[in-house]
Amino acid sequence: MKAAAELGFVLNSAARALSTRRSSTVGVIVPSYGNEVFVRALSSFQRTMRAAGYQVLAASSEYDLATEMQEVTFLLQRGVDGLMLVGGIHDPALYARAERSQVPIIQSFSLSDREYCVGFDNREATFRAANYLLDLGHKRLAVVTGTRENNDRAAPRAEGCASGHGRTRPGTQSSA
The missing domain is CATH 1.20.5 (Single alpha-helices involved in coiled-coils or other helix-helix interfaces)
Incomplete structure (x- = not known):
């Protein structure tokens, strides 16, 4: 550890993710960064995830399902361990893509009978x-x-x- 510190060694998280099959990263897509409610929720979520040893990668869909699908694809390509989405309106192909990647989804800001969720009526x-x-x-x-x-x-x-x-x-x- 001393030698690593002296040499300025930085852990290669991509290599670690390959060996453990876990990236310790969670993806979040919010509808808009222009809405303070989403920014505050994202900030709180990030603090919670950081305390649990995870990093958060965030994106905004601007209420556009095609943009959201593109962002989900990017996050899955980066090997996220899970996704948090806002609300329940998403391209059905999004769920199939996440399932094929074995990445769980949690829905926020509303309730769901189908998905894991943190929300309210x-x-x-x-x-x-x-x-x-x-x-x-x-x-x-x-x-x-x-x-x-x-x-x-x-x-x-x-x-x-x-x-x-x-x-x-x-x-x-x-x-x-």
Whole structure:
């Protein structure tokens, strides 16, 4: 170890990955770096993974499924041990490609009956928030959902605010 330090030896992680068949790297694709929520989540995920001995490779799809597939391909070519994706709208071929590479996927920001996930029910969360505001006496509500294309979280948020799961007060409005 002393000689390695004196010589400035740096471990060749590519060689180690070949021998162990593990890269200690996880790929993450977020819809946009322009949304602070994704940046904060990525930062938190990276801290957690670093503590567990993993490095994170991150990319942005800009809500474009073809771009996301391209980024997944790049990450799989680099031998990531796992992938974290946002939401549940992805090219079906993405799942097949990850499965062929034996790389697990975890879905974030929404729930799934098919994939491992860390998320929440966007409709229910917005419904509860809307009802809380209605209980405080507010009469008019609006919701800004952001991008809806290839985003399975935006519409349920608007629905949760609008419907109130059957609770409708006179004068209540919703805006998507």
